[in-house]
Amino acid sequence: xxxxxxxxxxxxxxxxxxxxxxxxxxxxxxxxxxxxxxxxxxxxxxxxxxxxxxxxxxxxxxxxxxxxxxxxxxxxxxxxxxxxxxxxxxxxxxxxxxxxxxxxxxxxxxxxxxxxxxxxxxxxxxxxxxxxxxxxxxxxxxxxxxxxxxxxxxxxxxxxxxxxxxxxxxxxxxxxxxxxxxxxxxxxxxxxxxxxxxxxxxxxxxxxxxxxxxxxxxxxxxxxxxxxxxxxxxxxxxxxxxxxxxxxxxxxxxxxxxxxxxxxxxxxxxxxxxxxxxxxxxxxxx
Amino acid sequence: xxxxxxxxxxxxxxxxxxxxxxxxxxxxxxxxxxxxxxxxxxxxxxxxxxxxxxxxxxxxxxxxxxxxxxxxxxxxxxxxxxxxxxxxxxxxxxxxxxxxxxxxxxxxxxxxxxxxxxxxxxxxxxxxxxxxxxxxxxxxxxxxxxxxxxxxxxxxxxxxxxxxxxxxxxxxxxxxx
Amino acid sequence: xxxxxxxxxxxxxxxxxxxxxxxxxxxxxxxxxxxxxxxxxxxxxxxxxxxxxxxxxxxxxxxxxxxxxxxxxxxxxxxxxxxxxxxxxxxxxxxxxxxxxxxxxxxxxxxxxxxxxxxxxxxxxxxxxxxxxxxxxxxxxxxxxxxxxxxxxxxxxxxxxxxxxxxxxxxxxxxxxxxxxxxxxxxxxxxxxxxxxxxxxxxxxxxxxxxxxxxxxxxxxxxxxxxxxxxxxxxxxxxxxxxxxxxxxxxxxxxxxxxxxxxxxxxxxxxxxxxxxxxxxxxxxxxxxxxxxxxxxxxxxxxxxxxxxxxxxxxxxxxxxxxxxxxxxxxxxxxxxxxxxxxxxxxxxxxxxxxxxxxxxxxxxxxxxxxxxxxxxxxxxxxx
Amino acid sequence: xxxxxxxxxxxxxxxxxxxxxxxxxxxxxxxxxxxxxxxxxxxxxxxxxxxxxxxxxxxxxxxxxxxxxxxxxxxxxx
Numbered sequence: 001x002x003x004x005x006x007x008x009x010x011x012x013x014x015x016x017x018x019x020x021x022x023x024x025x026x027x028x029x030x031x032x033x034x035x036x037x038x039x040x041x042x043x044x045x046x047x048x049x050x051x052x053x054x055x056x057x058x059x060x061x062x063x064x065x066x067x068x069x070x071x072x073x074x075x076x077x078x079x080x081x082x083x084x085x086x087x088x089x090x091x092x093x094x095x096x097x098x099x100x101x102x103x104x105x106x107x108x109x110x111x112x113x114x115x116x117x118x119x120x121x122x123x124x125x126x127x128x129x130x131x132x133x134x135x136x137x138x139x140x141x142x143x144x145x146x147x148x149x150x151x152x153x154x155x156x157x158x159x160x161x162x163x164x165x166x167x168x169x170x171x172x173x174x175x176x177x178x179x180x181x182x183x184x185x186x187x188x189x190x191x192x193x194x195x196x197x198x199x200x201x202x203x204x205x206x207x208x209x210x211x212x213x214x215x216x217x218x219x220x221x222x223x224x225x226x227x228x229x230x231x232x233x234x235x236x237x238x239x240x241x242x243x244x245x246x247x248x249x250x251x252x253x254x255x256x257x258x259x260x261x262x263x264x265x266x267x268x269x270x271x272x273x274x275x276x277x278x279x280x281x282x283x284x285x286x
Numbered sequence: 287x288x289x290x291x292x293x294x295x296x297x298x299x300x301x302x303x304x305x306x307x308x309x310x311x312x313x314x315x316x317x318x319x320x321x322x323x324x325x326x327x328x329x330x331x332x333x334x335x336x337x338x339x340x341x342x343x344x345x346x347x348x349x350x351x352x353x354x355x356x357x358x359x360x361x362x363x364x365x366x367x368x369x370x371x372x373x374x375x376x377x378x379x380x381x382x383x384x385x386x387x388x389x390x391x392x393x394x395x396x397x398x399x400x401x402x403x404x405x406x407x408x409x410x411x412x413x414x415x416x417x418x419x420x421x422x423x424x425x426x427x428x429x430x431x432x433x434x435x436x437x438x439x440x441x442x443x444x445x446x447x448x449x450x451x452x453x454x455x456x457x458x459x460x461x462x463x
Numbered sequence: 464x465x466x467x468x469x470x471x472x473x474x475x476x477x478x479x480x481x482x483x484x485x486x487x488x489x490x491x492x493x494x495x496x497x498x499x500x501x502x503x504x505x506x507x508x509x510x511x512x513x514x515x516x517x518x519x520x521x522x523x524x525x526x527x528x529x530x531x532x533x534x535x536x537x538x539x540x541x542x543x544x545x546x547x548x549x550x551x552x553x554x555x556x557x558x559x560x561x562x563x564x565x566x567x568x569x570x571x572x573x574x575x576x577x578x579x580x581x582x583x584x585x586x587x588x589x590x591x592x593x594x595x596x597x598x599x600x601x602x603x604x605x606x607x608x609x610x611x612x613x614x615x616x617x618x619x620x621x622x623x624x625x626x627x628x629x630x631x632x633x634x635x636x637x638x639x640x641x642x643x644x645x646x647x648x649x650x651x652x653x654x655x656x657x658x659x660x661x662x663x664x665x666x667x668x669x670x671x672x673x674x675x676x677x678x679x680x681x682x683x684x685x686x687x688x689x690x691x692x693x694x695x696x697x698x699x700x701x702x703x704x705x706x707x708x709x710x711x712x713x714x715x716x717x718x719x720x721x722x723x724x725x726x727x728x729x730x731x732x733x734x735x736x737x738x739x740x741x742x743x744x745x746x747x748x749x750x751x752x753x754x755x756x757x758x759x760x761x762x763x764x765x766x767x768x769x770x771x772x773x774x775x776x777x778x779x780x781x782x783x784x785x786x787x788x789x790x791x792x793x794x795x796x797x798x799x800x801x802x803x804x805x806x807x808x809x810x811x812x813x814x815x816x817x818x819x820x821x822x823x824x825x826x827x828x829x830x831x832x833x834x835x836x837x838x839x840x841x842x843x844x845x846x847x
Numbered sequence: 848x849x850x851x852x853x854x855x856x857x858x859x860x861x862x863x864x865x866x867x868x869x870x871x872x873x874x875x876x877x878x879x880x881x882x883x884x885x886x887x888x889x890x891x892x893x894x895x896x897x898x899x900x901x902x903x904x905x906x907x908x909x910x911x912x913x914x915x916x917x918x919x920x921x922x923x924x925x
Contacts, residue, residue, distance in 0.1 A: 314648045
């Protein structure tokens with residue numbers, strides 16, 4: 001009867017007995033999308049090093065994925081990943097974390113490494129809230145939303161377009177999906193993994209506990225329904241005016257371009273410098 | 287000879303620190319002595335105050351701080367107020383006479399060298415005024431051998447500037463008869 | 464390779480440059496930092512030299528990312544370091560705690576400068592001594608070395624890398640602007656005469672489920688990335704296997720104690736001091752550049768017939784209390800000298816006060832190491 | 848061979864989560880009568896015949912608790 005085996009359980013750390021997410025959380029859907037992309041590319045967990053920060057989404061690879069995983073301090077996973085990638089240029093380095101981690105406290109590392117265009121995949125699970133600490137406002141929390149730190153409604157302008165920020169900073173691959181688009185998300189993750197450059201994927205994801213239940217946005221299903229209703233492909237969005245796009249979520253692959261990548265540039269520089277040094281020694285002898 | 291403390295005060299860009307490096311290098315690497323060179327400078331790399339200190343000794347230098355300089359080199363008016371009071375009684379005060387005017391007589395010997403004008407007129411480059419002072423100083427004090435100083439210059443300044451610096455140093459030697 | 468890394472010879476070299484040369488000789492492959500006076504010469508020199516031996520220096524967006532990248536590179540298997548000064552250390556502290564928690568070998572050079580806050584950048588003071596030990600949150604032990612000359616900037620940087628690799632821990636080099644910018648003769652030996660240590664890593668093919676990669680007081684082999692060890696590295700409280708445990712207090716107790724004991728158990732091997740207090744009744748205790756003024760004063764005092772000795776701490780952390788006690792048992796008077804208002808003094812006093820009279824002589828001007836004349840006056844005062 | 852398998856012990860409940868029920872257009876699932884060890888009510892397969900093996904339930908499940916027959920999946924995978 002039970003001869004069926006889940007194809008991605010082999011990617012899960014054997015000591016893990018269950019996911020660490022609340023019921024209905026989008027993080028688990030994102031986790032599976034990553035694993036499906038890796039499987040789909042015929043790759044192995046040993047081809048990867050995963051890096052995460054602090055927050056619910058950081059627990060997607062840590063401890064779930066049976067791979068080398070560095071679970072770092074709040075906001076800094078991209079900076080840690082920088083060192084890992086420079087040390088292991090042949091491995092795929094993937095950062096998985098949340099909007100608070102990557103965009104609020106860690107915003108500058110996101111910007112600077114997109115600018116460097118260092119090859120890594122950064123997956124930003126954007127749930128618009130601080131889930132783990134109990135539902136505080138994030139830079140992605142829409143104005144007016146009541147959170148535990150904005151009991152009278154959020155009064156700050158918010159990031160409506162993290163992807164736009166990363167595009168402006170210079171990343172070579174940028175996409176946005178929601179957890180209502182796991183198939184499209186997987187396809188983009190596959191591309192991101194293969195990209196020679198900084199690949200950023202924003203996934204708008206439901207937090208049914210903090211954002212949903214407490215703030216009256218409904219349960220996981222209502223939130224998924226809302227994503228489906230409000231999302232619009234970049235192609236369709238181009239036909240609409242900013243007015244018509246209000247409250248919509250533009251999804252799709254926004255940027256996919258080739259430009260100089262940092263690890264390659266560093267390798268070239270080292271080759272030049274060590275060669276020149278050899279030359280200098282030779283000249284000295286002559 | 288035991289321990290000689292040298293303090294050089296000037297402004298950034300005059301080669302104050304280079305002067306210290308040259309004295310220390312000559313002493314330590316080519317003259318069989320021990321030397322310590324220290325420095326400090328203000329935030330502007332050009333035109334701010336600069337200070338270099340050198341201790342030259344026959345033995346290992348323990349205390350590395352120049353407290354009462356036996357030799358004080360002042361290359362800017364600004365440095366007079368800051369450092370003149372530190373000079374050891376009967377010490378030697380070397381000044382760039384073109385730039386330092388406000389030095390009164392005191393319990394020290396004054397070695398006054400128009401280094402900047404010589405550098406300007408004869409070398410076409412005021413940047414080597416410090417080397418002229420060093421030349422005069424070495425000739426006068428015999429603190430270090432001329433050969434050691436010349437070797438230090440050859441190994442410490444950029445290749446393109448070696449000749450200019452050597453010429454300035456040698457011109458300084460000539461000032462003292 | 465070794466020859467290219469080691470610039471054997473005799474130089475009149477700046478302390479900061481000697482530090483960079485020491486890093487190269489020790490096998491440093493990765494360095495990251497952010498420009499700051501008075502540490503920049505180290506970064507500049509590494510930026511020039513590391514690529515020549517296959518490594519690189521990276522200028523990061525800030526000091527937080529610098530130490531993060533260093534830790535990442537270390538987990539990628541590289542010998543790694545960062546160089547900065549007090550303001551930079553203040554920013555790095557959270558991640559330094561991370562490095563301690565997940566047992567990451569790395570070297571952190573702090574060329575201390577006039578502080579607090581932005582202070583006076585080119586003036587050396589010993590103002591961050593306790594920050595190295597207690598700056599990051601929680602109980603921890605760390606290793607810190609205090610060089611007093613350009614030669615030691617070279618030697619101690621090599622030792623710092625060796626300690627970092629051997630004990631899987633961040634190691635501080637607590638220099639200052641005075642020593643960092645000091646030039647003096649530096650002798651770099653031949654490559655084969657420089658001892659270098661590399662971390663233990665697990666046997667290839669070790670079953671990840673059976674691999675104890677953490678919390679061993681005798682230093683667990685480091686399950687570095689990229690070797691198929693499937694290491695789960697989390698700074699959250701974890702067990703020997705790296706498995707997170709956020710619920711059992713006994714797990715936390717083990718986590719805290721074992722990390723500390725890993726250093727304390729090897730304190731004797733780690734502790735480096737310079738003793739010169741045979742038959743001395745008065746002992747001057749100091750470290751770093753100040754110890755040179757202490758040595759000058761002690762020698763002058765002995766010439767005057769006063770039995771004065773010196774004890775110089777090269778390893779300041781873990782605090783060599785046993786050495787202080789040993790010294791204090793033989794001395795009558797202990798005078799502590801630091802180029803600050805008394806940072807390590809309370810630690811020294813706590814160990815020594817039971818056996819000897821202990822006093823502190825601050826510098827006349829913070830930022831200028833004590834004048835041997837002042838030290839002599841203090842010696843005469845306490846010897847009465 | 849069964850078309851579907853539900854890992855009851857991984858599931859966080861048809862009521863608390865319920866994504867599988869929502870994404871299945873064919874109403875293959877319904878909440879179980881019994882609770883799992885964690886106190887959640889996993890889905891049970893009531894209309895296996897209706898299953899088109901679209902894999903929505905598997906792909907969306909945040910807890911990797913549902914698997915759909917491999918034969919079909921291999922064919923359909925992109």
